Amino acid sequence: MNKPKVTYKLSEHRGEKVIFIVFEKNAELIERVKKLVGVRWSQTQKAWYVRDTPQYRQKFGLQPPKPIGKEALRHICPVNVPALEKLVETLQLKRYSENTLKTYRNEFAQLLQLLKDKHIDSLTPDQLRGYFLYCANKLKLSENTLHSRINAVKFYFEQVLKRERMFYEIPRPKKPSILPKTISVRDIKKLFAVTTNLKHNTMLKLCYGMGLRVSEIVNLKITDIDSGNMQVFIERAKGKKDRYVNLPQNILEQLREYYKQYKPKKWLFEGQHGEQYSIRSAQQVFKDAMRKANINKVVGIHGLRHSFATHLLENGTDVRFIQELLGHQNISTTLRYTQVSEKSIKKIKSPLDMMD
Secondary structure (H helix, E strand, C coil): CCCCCEEEEEEEECCEEEEEEEECCCHHHHHHHHCCCCCEEECCCCEEEEECCHHHHHHCCCCCCCCCCHHHHHCCCHHHHHHHHHHHHHHHHCCCCHHHHHHHHHHHHHHHHHHCCCCHHHCCHHHHHHHHHHHHHCCCCCHHHHHHHHHHHHHHHHHHCCCCCCCCCCCCCCCCCCCCCCCCHHHHHHHHHHCCCHHHHHHHHHHHHHCCCHHHHHCCEHHHEECCCCEEEECCCHHHCCEEEECCHHHHHHHHHHHHHHCCCCECCECCCCCECCHHHHHHHHHHHHHHCCCCCCCCCHHHHHHHHHHHHHCCCCHHHHHHHHCCCCHHHHHHHHHCCHHHHHCCCCHHHHCC
């Protein structure tokens, strides 16, 4: 009897990287697959799958994932490899976030690749200025990408090499003024109504009801919830800043019901196997809810945070209290919401309406 053919497919499912295990129906194979740690069945894909990990790639004979940073190193002349390594080490010692580390490393690597065998340390301010003009005029980098590239190179010269004020004469591109994308109260009610899964519904309500970033909602621990004082502790949020936010009164009973049903151990929201809920999974929950509610608006889960701030402002909350609840360091960041507040705009009368 021929051995059943099994194929492995690298893919994404429910916001995470997975390996689908594809084979024709076979009782013996199904029993073997069920014994894999963390294996799950996808009803939509009609296939079993596991998380994409180096261990499973090795087990299934698949190509291992490329280590972070190795691709960049491959195209950099050996004379400049130590510079990239020093940049990463300094970022790690200063405890910069993983996202900032990746961004700075990748943007700095672009310059190192272009230099070939010319040592980065020999560049003058005029040469760096010329490089950034090249990025703006020839590469047509966006304002945000150009800012990140300047920041990465600036970090190397000023924080790694300790050169003072080297970038004083290099002008910064003006960032576009982008208004926050919000969702109306009516649509948010629709969003909650179609989200029937208790965990997903609770997650979205807390995101909106407390104005949380998606990273903050997945990082919530059970011990962060203080129902006695109706407060929630947000630990080491953006900028490594702790803060307290108010727990909405009308979600307390639902939160207790959620706890009884799901029995989370450490994280308030956990995956099927007790691991911390991923950011991508939370984003997918929001995306699915938007689709079910037929809300045709290009906005991510961060839109719930924007809506929280805008709706507070429309209800008359002082902007400085909103700043504190959101954890903004600069009031100007919070003041953006005054530009999207419907009630603030609607209060303005046209000169035509003032005529008799």
